[in-house]
Amino acid sequence: MAGRAxxxxxxxxxxxxxxxxxxxxxxxxxxxxxxxxxxIRRWRDDWNxxxxxPSIEDIAQVTGxxxxxxxxxxxxxxxxxxRKLPNxxxxxxxxxxGVLDDKIARAKGINDRVVEHKLTLPSPDAIRExxxxxxxxxxxxxxxxxxxxxxxxxxxxxxxxx
Numbered sequence: 001m002a003g004r005a006x007x008x009x010x011x012x013x014x015x016x017x018x019x020x021x022x023x024x025x026x027x028x029x030x031x032x033x034x035x036x037x038x039x040i041r042r043w044r045d046d047w048n049x050x051x052x053x054p055s056i057e058d059i060a061q062v063t064g065x066x067x068x069x070x071x072x073x074x075x076x077x078x079x080x081x082x083r084k085l086p087n088x089x090x091x092x093x094x095x096x097x098g099v100l101d102d103k104i105a106r107a108k109g110i111n112d113r114v115v116e117h118k119l120t121l122p123s124p125d126a127i128r129e130x131x132x133x134x135x136x137x138x139x140x141x142x143x144x145x146x147x148x149x150x151x152x153x154x155x156x157x158x159x160x161x162x
Contacts, residue, residue, distance in 0.1 A: 005039075013058035015040055016047060017066060021103045063107050070107070074100040 011033075019029045019040065026044065030037040046052045074097055081093040122130070 007035075007039075009054060009058050010062065011035075012043060012052075013054035013062045014066075015043055016054045017059055017062045017107065019044060021066070021106045023106075067104060067107050070100050070104050074104065 015029060015033055015035065018032055019026070022028045022032070024044075026037050026040045029035075030040045033040075043052070077093050077096045077100070081097065
């Protein structure tokens with residue numbers, strides 16, 4: 001029995017970006033990448049739960065590669081469309097240009113919407129300083145409480161001796 005296929009971080013980042021470009025269409029994304037739709041669906045579910053998100057660096061690299069390729073193909077299609085305009089209809093080329101232009105615009109916006117959560121812990125010095133402050137506040141509170149007890153005892157003794 002074969003195990004589950006393994007994928008690189010780069011492949012996952014490519015799937016993440018392409019899924020976004022394809023407006024969440026799992027089947028189209030799986031077909032474009034040659035991956036099982038169930039894999040893309042599982043990754044999407046993880047990403048929606050903020051689990052196993054690709055790194056911003058990987059997404060930026062994949063998005064940059066996609067943009068370069070898509071813009072190059074779009075520009076070639078535009079040149080071909082211009083060359084064919086006098087002689088033929090170019091509905092397919094118009095479709096290619098429109099689809100790629102839409103995907104390019106979406107890909108350019110991906111990096112703005114990806115958020116990386118980082119937890120920054122205080123430094124050891126900050127922790128020590130906080131604990132010392134807490135200790136000093138506790139000692140001060142204990143001193144004040146002791147003074148209140150002594151004052152109460154003095155008042156009680158005066159009341160008893162009167």
